Amino acid sequence: TQLLEQSPQFLSIQEGENLTVYCNSSSVFSSLQWYRQEPGEGPVLLVTVVTGGEVKKLKRLTFQFGDARKDSSLHITAAQPGDTGLYLCAGGYSNSGYALNFGKGTSLLVTP
Amino acid sequence: ETGVTQTPRHLVMGMTNKKSLKCEQHLGHNAMYWYKQSAKKPLELMFVYNFKEQTENNSVPSRFSPECPNSSHLFLHLHTLQPEDSALYLCASSQDWSTDTQYFGPGTRLTVL
Numbered sequence A: 001t002q003l004l005e006q007s008p009q010f011l012s013i014q015e016g017e018n019l020t021v022y023c024n025s026s027s028v029f030s031s032l033q034w035y036r037q038e039p040g041e042g043p044v045l046l047v048t049v050v051t052g053g054e055v056k057k058l059k060r061l062t063f064q065f066g067d068a069r070k071d072s073s074l075h076i077t078a079a080q081p082g083d084t085g086l087y088l089c090a091g092g093y094s095n096s097g098y099a100l101n102f103g104k105g106t107s108l109l110v111t112p
Numbered sequence B: 001e002t003g004v005t006q007t008p009r010h011l012v013m014g015m016t017n018k019k020s021l022k023c024e025q026h027l028g029h030n031a032m033y034w035y036k037q038s039a040k041k042p043l044e045l046m047f048v049y050n051f052k053e054q055t056e057n058n059s060v061p062s063r064f065s066p067e068c069p070n071s072s073h074l075f076l077h078l079h080t081l082q083p084e085d086s087a088l089y090l091c092a093s094s095q096d097w098s099t100d101t102q103y104f105g106p107g108t109r110l111t112v113l
Helices: none
Strands: A005-007 A010-014 A019-024 A031-037 A044-049 A055-058 A061-065 A071-076 A085-093 A096-102 A106-111 B004-007 B010-013 B018-025 B031-037 B044-050 B053-057 B064-070 B073-079 B087-094 B108-112
Touching: A005 A085, A010 A019, A019 A085, A019 A106, A031 A071, A044 A055, A044 A061, A071 A085, B004 B087, B010 B018, B018 B031, B018 B087, B031 B073, B044 B064, B044 B073
Parallel strands: A010 A106, B010 B108
Antiparallel strands: A005 A019, A019 A071, A031 A044, A031 A085, A055 A061, A061 A071, A085 A096, A085 A106, B004 B018, B018 B073, B031 B044, B031 B087, B044 B053, B064 B073, B087 B108
8 A cells, every 4th residue: 555645756847947746645644754866876865844734944945744744745946957856755653763654756857 | 984874886696696785874873774665666664673673574585684783784685586676775774763764875776687
C-alpha cells in the first residue's frame, strides 16, 4: 500500500517559472520531511514540519503542512536549473522514527 | 569528514561474489538504517539499528546480512545476489530510532550481473 502519493510524478519547466508539488495521504503524520535527491546521490534533507498548518520558508522554497497533518506542499518561486532533482516527501509517526513512509517522488527538470 | 559517508560509491558484482558495503556517520547519532532505492519505487527500508542493536528487519532475504559494530559504522554484507537486487543502496542515520528526521549518505550504486 502506497501511503504517500506525490504529484505530479514529472515536471519540466523553464527557468523563472513557479511550481507547486504535492504530497498527500489518508494517514495522519506526526511530522513530514521533504528531501531533494540529485542523480547518483542520496536524499538531502530540506525541511521538517511538525505542526498542522505550519509554513516554513527556505529561500525560494515554501513548505506547508496541512491543517490535518495528512498532506503537504512545496512551492518553488522563480525556479532555477539548480533546483533540478527528485523531490521526496516522507511522513513520520511519533516514537517510530524507523517507520518513515516515503513517496515515490516528483522529478523536476528546470531548463535554462 | 562530516555527515554520512558510504563506500564504495559504485559496485559491480557477479551472482556468486561476496562483497560488503560500508557506511560511517560522523553526526554522533545512535540509529542507522539501510534502504534500497529502485527505479519508480519508494525507498524501501531494509534494516534499522538503534544503539548497535537491530530493531527492524523488514523481511529482507538472507542474502543481505547487516552488521553494526558500533553506533558510527554499519555494514551490509552481500552474497549470491540476484540481478533484481541491482539498485541504489542508501545508508541513513538519526539521533535515535524515535527521531523522525534522517540524514542520508550518497549511496552505493550496485549492479548485479
